[in-house]
Amino acid sequence: MGRWEPNTRQRLELAALELFAERGYESTTVAEITERAGVTKRTFFRYFADKREVLFSGQEALSQLFTDAIEGAPESATPIEVMAAGLDAVSVLFPPERLELVRRRQAIIAANTDLQERELLKLATVTTVMAAALGERGLPGPVARLTAEVGSLAFTTGFARWIAPDNNRPYAELAREALEELRVASAALS
Amino acid sequence: MGRWEPNTRQRLELAALELFAERGYESTTVAEITERAGVTKRTFFRYFADKREVLFSGQEALSQLFTDAIEGAPESATPIEVMAAGLDAVSVLFPPERLELVRRRQAIIAANTDLQERELLKLATVTTVMAAALGERGLPGPVARLTAEVGSLAFTTGFARWIAPDNNRPYAELAREALEELRVASAALS
Structure with a gap:
């Protein structure tokens, strides 16, 4: 079963995004998503807690990739180099x-205030987790916090440029640039 | 009528916070709030769009105070000095x-994920408005954005220290320190 999982997850994600775009996020049901994806509701709930999580399940992977990269960066790396490793990892x-797919997801979120709020909360959580991981490396509190905020801002800026309609440059390059x-x-601050 | 307004607003705020604490935010109604405050529902809606806004109405004043201070800071002020003026103003x-009252409000918000999300969205909006005001002063985009983020972080850090149970120092001092x-x-970043 394991080898089919990514496929099922992706099919559910695609079906959900199509339906959210066609009928609106609010009026789409889990039953409609599973019908379009050709799986049972039970299968849906093996992957996602509810329809909202179809949009946000990637954020745990994001947090984990950032944390692993921060922990694994060489001891000699500067705060910015550590964040660069994090951005490469994600x-x-x-x-x-x-x-x-990501462009479609963002269009759904942009159209719904509740979803925007959820996205901000998830990102704030990722930033807090990064600050803690940077603190574990021995950075003083304010440096860890500021570095995490800068990393988070580079992440969202790179992301916004990546999904821009006319973009064809890779994410890693755009995030590094930001x-x-x-x-x-x-x-200019110090 | 005008001279009584701040009093009515504050009475409604206090009644709402008491009820949210006693019965939970979700189960409190506008009717209960107006009854406790001794005003009509029509009066309530002259001040607040809904019960959630009782918690968040201050954020527009926050945005305005920050913007006015940023616009009014001397031309020669460094980005950090501009932000310091903003923190003094708020x-x-x-x-x-x-x-x-503020401690009670934060306890209500901390107990409810939806309210936390709303607070983050409001703060993100304030940060965006600050970045725009800093950009108007001629700061390059990334400097304006980073300065606004730093100001926002100083604001929330100072705020968290101000409402801490054992604190007796004034907000302005704590925000400046942050x-x-x-x-x-x-x-450490550049």
Whole structure:
């Protein structure tokens, strides 16, 4: 069974995004999603707690990839280098072949205030987790917190540029570029 | 009528916070709030769009105070000095006599995920507005964005320290201190 899982998950995700776009997020039911994906409701609930989680399940992987990269960065790495490693690590979630799916997801979220709020809460959680992982590396509290915020801002800026209609550059490159802009900008603060 | 307004608003706020604490946010109705405050429902809706807004109506004042201070700061002010002026300006919202009320409000929000999400969205909006006001001063995009994030982080850090159970220092002092920590921390980034 294991080898089919990613496929089922993706089919459910695609079906949900299609239906959210066609009928609106609010009026789409789990039954409609499973019918379109050709799986049972029981299968749906093996992957997602509810229909909202179809949109947000990726955030746990995001948190984990960031944390692992932060913990695994060389001891000599500067805070910005640690964040750069984190951004490289999470870029596996944004391969070119997922770009259209991700664009659709963002359009659904942009149309719904509750979903925007949920996205912000998830991102705030990721930022807090990153700050803790940076603190574990021995960075003083304010440096860990600021580095996490900068990493988070580079992440969202790179992401916004990646899903922009006319973009064809890879996520990792855009996120790195945003991080470099923020690194340069930070000189204006101290 | 005008001279009684702040009083009515505050009475409604206090009644709502008491009821949210006693019965839970979800199960409290606007009718119960107006009954406790001794005003009509029509009066309630002159001040607040719904019961949730009793908790969040202060955020527009926050945005306005930050923006005015950013626009009014001397041309020669550094980004951090501009943010310091903003934090001083918003401190009028957090006088010592409001501390208990604000603590109660935060306890209600901390107990409810939807309210936490709403608070994050409101704060994200304030940060975006600040970044735009900083951009208007001629700061390059990434500097304006980073300065706004740092200001926002100083704001929330100062706020968390102000409402901490054992605190008796004024908000402005705590926010300034948090900003100074972040200014020093930013040197580790560039």
